[in-house]
Amino acid sequence: xxxxNSIPRILMITSGNKEHSSSRIRAIQYIPFLESAYKVKWLxxxxxxxxxxxxxxxxxxxxxxxNLVRIYLNLFFSDYDILFIQRVLFAEHWLNLxxxxxxxxxxxxxxxxxxAGKRNAGDRTKTSIRLADVVITSCPVLYNFAKEHNSxxxxxxxxxxxxxxxxxxxxxxxxxTIGWIGSSWTTKYLELLRTVFEQLSSRYTLKLLLIGASSxxxxxxxDTEFAEWxxxxxxGKLQAIDIGIMPLFDNEFERxxxxxxxxxxxxxxxPVLASPVGINNTIVVNGENGFLCADEKEWLNKLSYxxxxxxxxxxxxxxxxxxxxxxxxLVPCAKKLLGALDSIQVNK
Numbered sequence: 001x002x003x004x005n006s007i008p009r010i011l012m013i014t015s016g017n018k019e020h021s022s023s024r025i026r027a028i029q030y031i032p033f034l035e036s037a038y039k040v041k042w043l044x045x046x047x048x049x050x051x052x053x054x055x056x057x058x059x060x061x062x063x064x065x066x067n068l069v070r071i072y073l074n075l076f077f078s079d080y081d082i083l084f085i086q087r088v089l090f091a092e093h094w095l096n097l098x099x100x101x102x103x104x105x106x107x108x109x110x111x112x113x114x115x116a117g118k119r120n121a122g123d124r125t126k127t128s129i130r131l132a133d134v135v136i137t138s139c140p141v142l143y144n145f146a147k148e149h150n151s152x153x154x155x156x157x158x159x160x161x162x163x164x165x166x167x168x169x170x171x172x173x174x175x176x177t178i179g180w181i182g183s184s185w186t187t188k189y190l191e192l193l194r195t196v197f198e199q200l201s202s203r204y205t206l207k208l209l210l211i212g213a214s215s216x217x218x219x220x221x222x223d224t225e226f227a228e229w230x231x232x233x234x235x236g237k238l239q240a241i242d243i244g245i246m247p248l249f250d251n252e253f254e255r256x257x258x259x260x261x262x263x264x265x266x267x268x269x270x271p272v273l274a275s276p277v278g279i280n281n282t283i284v285v286n287g288e289n290g291f292l293c294a295d296e297k298e299w300l301n302k303l304s305y306x307x308x309x310x311x312x313x314x315x316x317x318x319x320x321x322x323x324x325x326x327x328x329x330l331v332p333c334a335k336k337l338l339g340a341l342d343s344i345q346v347n348k
Contacts, residue, residue, distance in 0.1 A: 007037075007038065007039050008037070008038050008039070008081045008082065009038060009039045009040075009041070009079065009080040009081050009082070010034060010038045010039070010040045010041070010080060010081070010082045010083075010084050011041050011043070011074055011075070011078060011080040011082070011083050011084065012027055012028075012031070012040055012041065012042045012043070012084040012086070013043055013044075013045065013071055013083070013084065013085050013086065013088050014027045014028060014042065014043075014044050014045065014086040014087070014088070015044075015045055015046065015086060015087040015088055016044055016045065016046045017044040017046065018231065019231075020044075020046065021183075021260075022086070022087055022110055022111070023044065023086055023087070024231075025110075025158045025159065025260065026086050026087070026108050026110050026138070026158060027042075027084065027086040027108065028042065029159065029161065029330060030159075030330075030334055030337055033330075033334035033337070033338065034334075034337075034338070034341075036338075037338060037341075038082070038341075041074070041078070041080065043067065043070055043071050043074060044067060045064065045067055045068065045071065045088055046060070046063070046064050046067065072094075075094065075097075075098060076097065076098075076101070080103065081103065081104060082103065082104045082105075082106060082341070082344065083098055083103050083104070083105050083106065084106045084108070085105065085106065085107050085108065085128065085132075086108045087108065087109060087110065087111070087113065089113070089121070089124040089125060089128055090128065091124070092124075092127045092131070095127070095128065095131045096131070099131065104133040104134075104344045105131060105132045105133050105134075106132060106133065106134045106135075106136065106340075106341065106344070107128045107129060107132035107134070107135050107136070108135075108136040108137075109125065109128075109129070109135070109136070109137055109138075109142060109146065110137070110138035110142070110158060110258050111138075111142075111256060111257070111258075112141075112142070112252065112253045112255075112256035113125055114126065114145070115252060115253050115256075126149050129146050129149040129150045129153075130149045130150055132150060132152075133152065133344050134152050134153075134154070134340050134341065134343060134344055135150045135152065135153040135154070136153075136154050136155075136156050136337070136340060137153060137154070137155055137156075138155070138156070138157055138158050138258035138279075139155065139157070139256060139257065139258050139259065139278055139279040140155065140278075140279060140282070141255050141256040141278055141279070142256050143155045145256075152343060154336070154340045156333050156336045156337055156340065157258060157259070157263070157279075157327075157328050157333060158258045158259075158260040158263065158333075159263075159328065159329060159330040159332075159333035159334065160260070160263040160264055160266075160267045160324060160328055160329060160330065161267075161329070161330045162267045162321075162324055162325045162329040162330065162331075163330070164235055165234070165235045165238060165264060165267040165268055166235065166239070166267075166268070166269075167239070167267075167268055167269025167317065167318075167321055168239035168240070168268065168269065170310070170314060171242070174205060175205050175206065175207055176204065176205070176206050176207070176242045176243070176307045177206070177207045177208075177209050177240060177241045177242050177243075178200075178206060178207070178208050178209070178241065178242070178243050178245060178303065179208075179209045179210075179211065179237075179238065179240070179241025179242075179243065179244050179245070179265070179270070180208070180209070180210050180211065180213075180244070180245050180246075180261075181211040181212055181229070181234075181237075181238065181244075181261055181264060182210075182211070182212050182213065182261065183212050183213070183229075184212075184213060184214065184216075184217045187210070187213045187217040187218045189246075189247045189248055189249065190210075190218050190220070190247060192247040192248075192249070192275070192296075192299075193245070193247055193296075193299055194220060195296055196296055196299045196300050196303065197220045197221065197222040198220070198221045198222065199300055200222065200300070200303060200304070200307070201221060201222040201223070203304070204304075204307050206222060206223065206307070207222075207223045207224070207225060208220065208222050208223065208224045208225070209224075209225045209227060209237065209240060209241055210224060210225070210226050210227065211227045211229055211234070211237045211238070212227075212228070212229035213226055214226050214228075234264075235268070238264055238265065238267075238268040238270070239268050241265070241268070241270055242270065242306075242310075242313055243270060243271055243272075243273060243303065243306050243307075243313065244261065244262070244264070244265025244266075244268075244270045244271070244272045244273070244290075245272070245273045245274070245303075246259070246261045246262055246265075246272065246273070246274040246275065246280065247274070247275050247293075247299070248274070248275040248277040248278075248280070249275075249277075250275065250277050254277050254278065255277055255278040256278060257277075257278055257279070258279060259274075259278070259279045259280055259283045262274060262280065262283045262284065262290075263283070263324055263328040265320065266283075266289060266317075266320030266321060266323060266324040266328070267320075267321065267324040267325075267328075267329070268317075268321075269317040269318060269320065269321045270313075270317045270320065271289065271290045271291075271306055271312070271313050271316035271317050271320065272284055272289060272290035272291075272316075272320060273290055273291050273292075273293055273299065273302055273303060273306075274290065274291075274292060274293070275292070275293065275294070276292040276293075276294050280292065283323075283328075285319075288316065288319050289316050289317075289319040289320035289323060290316055290320065291305075
């Protein structure tokens with residue numbers, strides 16, 4: 001047999017392209033690692049998400065339809081061994097047809113998409129999990145949910161590239177920068193700290209750096225810089241902060257979040273403050289790499305403590321960086337992914 005033909009092939013279907021955070025983090029960035037053992041063909045469902053205006057929306061819809069045609073043609077006519085699905089929900093009959101072709105299915109889910117409440121998302125998510133040969137989740141809550149429907153389920157946290165996102169030298173100025181990274185949709189969580197920001201700004205010389213948000217999304221009584229997110233600029237913006245924050249509501253949907261913000265702050269060598277919700281309780285070790293803050297009083301006290309103690313920020317940031325490299329980095333997570341794929345008996 002030709003050696004090249006004996007290499008297992010993966011058809012990777014992602015929800016979006018590199019601009020889509022979930023697709024980039026949970027699938028696309030693994031391709032170079034997967035190619036050490038597999039031939040990988042990647043097809044995104046959506047195109048550039050930054051289309052604006054009516055013409056942009058029309059263009060985006062057209063690209064999505066064209067991509068879907070390509071995806072379905074590849075599902076049933078291209079030659080592959082493993083179908084790697086990142087977050088896309090296919091109808092049950094399509095998945096059964098893939099299985100009839102004797103293809104293995106990997107389903108990756110990193111959010112509580114079963115709670116979306118539209119187009120039977122709950123049933124479709126359960127079906128995707130049940131029909132998969134391997135299910136990969138990002139946190140214990142999703143793991144427990146998936147395990148009810150598929151015993152071959154793994155947790156692989158959303159990997160941060162610690163070779164790209166590096167610590168920065170301590171700043172020489174006295175202005176402490178509190179940082180947050182996210183999207184317009186997730187700025188709602190910052191409302192939990194509105195009063196805290198106001199009280200802190202009356203006590204200290206501070207700046208709030210919001211990466212991925214705009215002035216239309218959030219306005220607080222504190223000196224605020226709004227930075228547009230881009231893959232190229234992300235590392236520099238995160239290096240510019242002194243403290244990374246992740247406030248969350250304590251609801252069913254939020255408990256299934258994967259804590260990726262925290263991994264980013266930690267990789268940049270920053271102490272982290274987070275709501276004690278879901279996986280955050282595992283990531284944050286109180287007093288070691290940051291603090292868990294359950295209410296406004298704790299947020300105010302712990303932020304004040306870190307503002308007043310730069311040496312503690314440096315020490316906690318160092319501990320966080322160690323954990324990011326050893327546990328949450330791209331290399332250890334890629335090894336786990338390859339291990340999960342090894343549980344599939346390809347061509348057997």
